[in-house]
Amino acid sequence: MKVADKHGRIIQAAIKVFARNGFFNSRIAEIAKEANVADGTIYLYFNNKYDILITIFEEEMGKIIATVKQELATTDNPCEKLEMFAFQHLSLVEKNKDLAEIIQVELRQSSKFMKEYRNRKFAEYLQIISSIVREGQEKGIFRKDVMPGIFKRAFFGALDEMSRFWVLSSKKKYGVKTAAKQISQFFLNGILESPCPALSKVKKVKTRRKKVGKK
Amino acid sequence: MKVADKHGRIIQAAIKVFARNGFFNSRIAEIAKEANVADGTIYLYFNNKYDILITIFEEEMGKIIATVKQELATTDNPCEKLEMFAFQHLSLVEKNKDLAEIIQVELRQSSKFMKEYRNRKFAEYLQIISSIVREGQEKGIFRKDVMPGIFKRAFFGALDEMSRFWVLSSKKKYGVKTAAKQISQFFLNGILESPCPALSKVKKVKTRRKKVGKK
DNA sequence: AATATCTGAATGAATACACATTCATTTATT
DNA sequence: AATAAATGAATGTGTATTCATTCAGATATT
Structure with a gap:
């Protein structure tokens, strides 16, 4: 029971190798070597x-x-939930660099199948965010004109880009806590110190123009 | 000068084909066919x-x-600049779906070279955002505790994820204007209606914890 | 207890094939 | 006629996948 669990060893090796070279530039032979297994053995555990x-x-995303x-279940304060989500997300990325890189980089391959696939699993993850928003709105804490569908993407996107920075550059300028705190x-609260001055008296009339409703 | 400009035709064909199949699953033969050019001709214009x-x-990112x-030069109001940036970004993505997909999906390949490469060009793009923030802070409009380096990534990430949604799903639930407005x-302003209740009297002491200064 | 038989996990050399790239030839341009 | 541009069939390489073979351990036979 020490050298066993080939399945697990192959997965772990693959995470390492894929993260190192990218999916298309990774050789089965390299994964096999990393897992201390023969090339052919991999095909006993995986189709291709x-x-x-x-x-x-599939396996790792579920855990996350x-x-x-x-x-998140440990609090019912929507504000805190949001901050916790940010912290959790960034922490997980930090703890699993290789996996994060694969999910971020490799799984964005445009294969039709992957598109669908990513959507299904990700929907669930993003759903968590929009639920928090709706909860906050019901409690009268969040503004009603916030569209949860847009918010969840914006919030996730902000975290995701921050992660990418870490994953790709590896030299972290900011700690997880700082980043999570700032982003949430x-x-x-937004970034305004005082109400924005000109937004009411704007006259530019350049490209963009239209209403979008006061609120 | 009608059938000429092979360079341009090949680029346009490649954008289409790469967006369709992904870089690694695209065949030179397919690009050649799409461009109405012989396979070999491509090697008269590109090394590989x-x-x-x-x-x-290189060519397209510069234009953008x-x-x-x-x-952005048409206004000096930081708030408006931020909104314009959002609108511009999303508009460009909408107008150049294929290109956007390539930049989003293919250029994230983890090849060492591409990592560096993406960084250089992207740095310039992200720089635009952090400049707006600093400008706003100098004018006393934006909070001083906002870290431009984090903000630029968060803001870009939010837009980027929103774009991905469009690029991959193609059925847009929200218009560019709505999304740009919401995100900016x-x-x-943040999403709070009223100040968040518990954040002051929180006792959870779960994982996260730290200050970041009142203001 | 010793010996024979079986089993299927593991191996890695051999296979098969897809495709980027080349280049001898053809076609267009001057 | 000379030069340049374009062609596309042929080449060669790289590598995912296969499969005949091995062999450690389990099970049966004496």
Whole structure:
């Protein structure tokens, strides 16, 4: 039971190798070597190279969603939930650099199948955010004109880009806590010190123009 | 001068084909066919397949940065600049779906070179955002505790994720204007209706904890 | 307890094939 | 006629996948 669990070893090796070279530039032989397994052995556990990638996503993403949901259940304050989500997300990325890189970089391959696939799993993850927003709106804490569907993407996107920075550059200028705090504060309070001056008396009339409704 | 400009035709064909299949799943033969050119002709204009991708990025990204900078010069109100940036970004994505998909999906390939590459060009683009923030802070409009380096990523990330949604799903639930308006409002004003209740009297002491200064 | 038989997980050399790139030839331009 | 541009069939390489073979351990036979 020490050298066993080939499945797990292959997955872990693949995460490492895919993160290192990218999916298309990774050789099955390299994964096999990393896992201390023969090339052919991989095909006893996976149908093909692509199947390994899918499995990584499937198995690991599930864990993440579960972890986050569980953590959020410890408070019912929407503001705090948002901040917790940010912190959790960034922490998970930091703890699993290789996995994060694969999810961020490789799973964006435009294969039709992957598009669908990513959507399904991600929908669930994004859903967490929009639920928080709706909860906050019901409690009268969040503005009613905030569209949860847009918000969830904006919030996730902000975290995601911040992660990418870490994943790709590896030299972190900001800590997880600082980043999580800042980002959730942007979204909660905005960045305005005083009300914005000209927005009412604007006259530019350049490209953009239209109403969008006061509120 | 009608059937000429092979360079341009190849680039345009490649944008289409890469967006359709992804870089690695695209065949030179397919690009050649799409451009009405012989396979070999492509090698009269480009060193190799990868060179085509680089060129797409180099040529098109430059145009975009120029356009956005020019547009922002029409106002000196930081708030408005932020909203214009959002609108411009999303508009450009909408107008160039294929290109947007390539920049979003393909250029995230983890090849070492591309990492560096993306960074250089993107730095310039992100720089635009942080400049707006600093300008706003100097004018006393934006809060001083906002870190421009984090903000630029958060803001760009929010727009980027919104774009991805459009690029991948193609069925737009929200218009460009609505999205740009919402996203810039999130960042300017936050989403709070009333001050958040518990944040002061929080006791959870779960994972996160730290200050960041009142203001 | 010793020996024979079976089993299927693991191996890695051999296979098969897709496709980027080349270049001898053809076609257009001057 | 000379030069340049374009062609596309042929080449060669790289690598995912296969499969005949091995062999450690389980099970049966004596």
